[in-house]
Amino acid sequence: MDLLQDAQVDLGAPPLEPFRFGDDLEEDEEDEGDDEEEVAKIGEEAFTAASLPPARSTNYTEAEDILLVRAWAAVGMDASTGTDQTGKRYWQRIEDNYCRIKPKNSGFISRTYRSLQGRWELMKPACARWSADMDQVKDAPPSGTVESDYETIAGMRYKEMAASKGKPFPFKHAWAILQTFDKWKLRDQETAPKKSAMLRMDDSEDEEERNLGKPEGTKKGKLRVxxxxxxxxxxxxxxxxxxxxxxxxxxxxxxxxxxxxxxxxxxxxxxxxxxxxxxxxxxxxxxxxxxxxxxxxxxxxxxxxxxxxxxxxxxxxxxxxxxxxxxxxxxxxxxxxxxxSSTFRGDTPMSSCGDGGVDDSTGAYGDA
Structure with missing residues (x-):
């Protein structure tokens, strides 16, 4: 008891590693194991990992937000594709463009198209509210204010909006780039990506183009057939x-x-x-x-x-x-x-005496 009372405990020291009896023996046994045991262990680990929920990705940095804005604008302004495509294909192209313009050896983690889509759906309404507030202040500035005060006034109005929940505008770094693109200025006229069932075949073909190196499984082959x-x-x-x-x-x-x-x-x-x-x-x-x-x-x-x-x-x-x-x-x-007359041309049936009449030269009738 005296020893325990006199001992000093350092709370900041790292914890000691637990003592495990027989660890060396177990390591030797694992080295001597056959391939079947390794396959079984790997399969069990994969099954365990698959049963667990996926780990949440880290938050986006300002640089990643700017990359996403540029990728979104580039895909939407491409005359050969535009937004006349399915939602899946649309965001897969944004993902491809995002990976293409991302600096090499930048240390950025990989982002799927679903992650990029979720981040954009968070950024877009916030930027739209901020844009509306800035337009209102510019169109009808309060009396006694100068242009340098517009952003402060817009920030106050942004926090008062119900959708903002009293929080300040967090995407000024993205807004500075986003407001320069024509696609953002015409966002109200943007055609929503198609969701027609007739285009699922195109999505499948697009997915095949993105995964040309992968072998085709039985289920996928049956679906293709x-x-x-x-x-x-x-x-x-x-x-x-x-x-x-x-x-x-x-x-x-x-x-x-x-x-x-x-x-x-x-x-x-x-x-x-x-x-x-x-x-x-x-x-x-x-x-x-x-x-x-x-x-x-x-x-x-x-x-x-x-x-x-x-x-x-x-x-x-x-x-x-x-x-x-x-x-x-x-x-x-x-x-x-x-x-x-059109009937009597020439001599008539009674014209035996020349003119069709009766000749009196003999005086036959005269002496009668």
Missing amino acids: KMEGEASSLREKMEHMMKAREELTTKTLETKLLITKKKKEVKLAQVEAKREEAKRKADLEERMIKLKEAKVWKELMVEEKEHMMMSKKDMDHNQLQWWKDYKEDIAERKMMFRGA
Whole structure:
């Protein structure tokens, strides 16, 4: 008891290593062990490590934040890719760019694309709130303030925002770089990465390009064969749809051409029918005219015959003169009728005496 009371204990001294009996013997036995025991131990350690939760990565430094900002801006401003891609592929490209621009032998730990994405999702809303506060102060500065006071006033407003939870803006180092990029200025117009199931095949192909050196496992091979089969089936369906569409278009065009041809035939038939009807009417009118002309000619011949049948024996000089004048009038009308008529051209059936009339040179009727 006296020894314990008199002893002095140094609380700052490092702890003593525990005494382990038989450690040397166990080390010799391990050296003499076969390969199967080593494999079993390694497998057990790997199983134990896999069952434990992953260790939390260290916090980001200001230099890493700046690298992330530059990688994000470079990928988004690339005209060949932009943001027209899946979320996974988008952040894998940011990860690739981050590793490419990271200085060699810098001592920075490796960051996965999920870690970079999580850090960015923390930085972006904070920088957006800070940007809004700075814009408000610049647009409507409080009276009596100068430009050097803007950042202090914006910092006070930032802490008062509910999302900031009373904490100051922690990313001024990233904001100084971020505000210079056009992509940040147009962040409200940025298209969100696609999440369509149709692009999962592209993500798998992209993952294969990132892991070309790794052997393909059985599960991965089956998945690749399955996706290739689905892609082949999809291509066949698309080709069948395109072929059916082409056939439908061809049939529609043929139907339209047939309808147009039928319309032309009907129109030609209608024109021909109208032409035949007009010809029939013209023939009918011509026959009617001929009948009228024949009737007029017949009446004229009857009138001439009756006039020639009149007896001139008892006529005096005046009556005889009238008879001659009337005869000349009939002859003149016959001549005019012949010139205008389309039926009686040349001699008529009653023109055996030259002009179709009755010759009185013999005086047969005159002496009757």
